Amino acid sequence: GDGSAAGPVLALKAVPGLAQRSLHDHVAPVAEALRWGDIDLARQTVGMIVGRDTEPLDQAGTARAAIESLAESFCDAVVAPAFWLLLLGLPGLYAYKAINTADSLIGHKEAPFRDFGWAAARTDDAANWIAARIAGVLICFVGSGGWRVMRSEARRHASPNSGWPEAAMAGVLGLRLGGPVRYDGVWHDKPWLRGGRADAGAGDVLGALAVYRRACLLLWAVVGIISWLL
Numbered sequence: 359g360d361g362s363a364a365g366p367v368l369a370l371k372a373v374p375g376l377a378q379r380s381l382h383d384h385v386a387p388v389a390e391a392l393r394w395g396d397i398d399l400a401r402q403t404v405g406m407i408v409g410r411d412t413e414p415l416d417q418a419g420t421a422r423a424a425i426e427s428l429a430e431s432f433c434d435a436v437v438a439p440a441f442w443l444l445l446l447g448l449p450g451l452y453a454y455k456a457i458n459t460a461d462s463l464i465g466h467k468e469a470p471f472r473d474f475g476w477a478a479a480r481t482d483d484a485a486n487w488i489a490a491r492i493a494g495v496l497i498c499f500v501g502s503g504g505w506r507v508m509r510s511e512a513r514r515h516a517s518p519n520s521g522w523p524e525a526a527m528a529g530v531l532g533l534r535l536g537g538p539v540r541y542d543g544v545w546h547d548k549p550w551l552r553g554g555r556a557d558a559g560a561g562d563v564l565g566a567l568a569v570y571r572r573a574c575l576l577l578w579a580v581v582g583i584i585s586w587l588l
Contacts, residue, residue, distance in 0.1 A: 374443075377435035378574050381428065385567060388424040392417060392560035407431075411540040421558035425566040426535050429497070429527040430520045432570055434458060437496070438489035440581055444588075457485045486519045493573075494522030500572035501530030503553070511551040521551065528553025530569050531562055 384407045391400035400420045401412040407427045415423060438458070442450035461482035494512065498504030507529025508522060515521025515536065528535040532554035538547050 374436045374439045377431075377439065381431050381435055382567060382570065385424050385428050385563065385570075388420065389560045389563035389567070392421060392563065409541065411543065414540055418556065418558045421560070421563050422533070422535055422537070424563050425527060425531070425533070425558070426520075426524050428566050428570055429493075429523040429535075432497070432573060433486060433490045433493035433519065433523050436574060437493040437577060438486050440577060441489045441492065442485070444581065444584060454485055457481050483518050490519035490522045494526040496573040496576050497523055497526035497530060497569060500576055501569050503532060504529040507551070507553045511553065514549045514551060516548055525551045525553065527566060527569060531565055533558055533562055 387403045388400055388407075391397075391403050397417060397420065400417070401415055404415070404420050404423050404427075405412040408423045410423060412420070412423070438454060439451055442454040446453070457478070460478040463478075494504075494508050498508060504526040508526040511525040511528065512521040515524060524535055527533075528551045534550050534552055534554060534556045536548055536551040538545055540546070
C-alpha cells in the first residue's frame with residue numbers, strides 16, 4: 359500500500375484490536391471464577407457479557423454462555439469491523455459501528471420500538487452476513503473438528519449469523535453449545551449446536567480463549583497480506 363492508507367491501517371490496528379483485547383479480558387475472569395469453584399462470581403462475571411438471565415446457570419451453563427458470547431463477539435467486535443474497514447475504509451467502519459450500536463439498543467421486538475427494532479436487527483444481520491462466515495472459517499482453520507460441525511449445525515441457530523462462529527467453536531472444542539436460555543424471566547427453547555459432550559467448565563472457556571487468540575492472529579495475518587496488496 360501507499361501513504362494514503364495510513365489512516366485506515368491505524369484504525370484497523372486500533373478499533374478491532376482494542377475490541378479483541380477487551381473481549382479477552384471480559385471472558386478470562388469467567389474461567390478463573392469457575393476454576394475456583396465460585397459459581398456466584400462466575401454468574402456475575404458472565405452476566406457482564408451476555409444478555410440472558412444468569413441466575414439459572416450451573417457451571418456448564420455459565421461456561422457455555424461465556425464461550426458462545428466469545429464466538430459471537432469475535433464476529434461482531436473483531437472480524438466485521440476489520441472487514442468493513444478493509445472494504446470501504448473509515449466510512450465503512452463508522453457505518454458498521456452505527457448499525458451494530460442501533461441493533462444493540464433497539465434491535466428487539468417490544469413496543470414502542472417494534473418497527474425500528476426490526477429494521478435495526480435486519481440491517482445488522484445484513485452487515486454481519488459475510489463477516490460471520492469468515493469468523494467461522496477462521497475458527498475452523500485454527501482447530502480440528504470445526505468444519506463438520508459448522509456445516510451441519512450453523513443453520514440451526516436462531517440467528518442467520520451467530521450460528522457460524524458458534525458452531526465452529528463447538529466443533530473445535532468438542533462441545534454442545536446453545537440450548538434453552540432464559541431472558542427476562544422467560545425461557546426460550548433454542549436449539550443445541552451438537553458439537554460433542556454436554557458438560558463444560560473452566561478448561562473449556564480457557565480452550566475457547568486459546569482458539570480465539572489463534573483465530574485473531576490468523577485474521578491479522580490475512581488482513582496484513584490484503585493491506586500490503588492494496
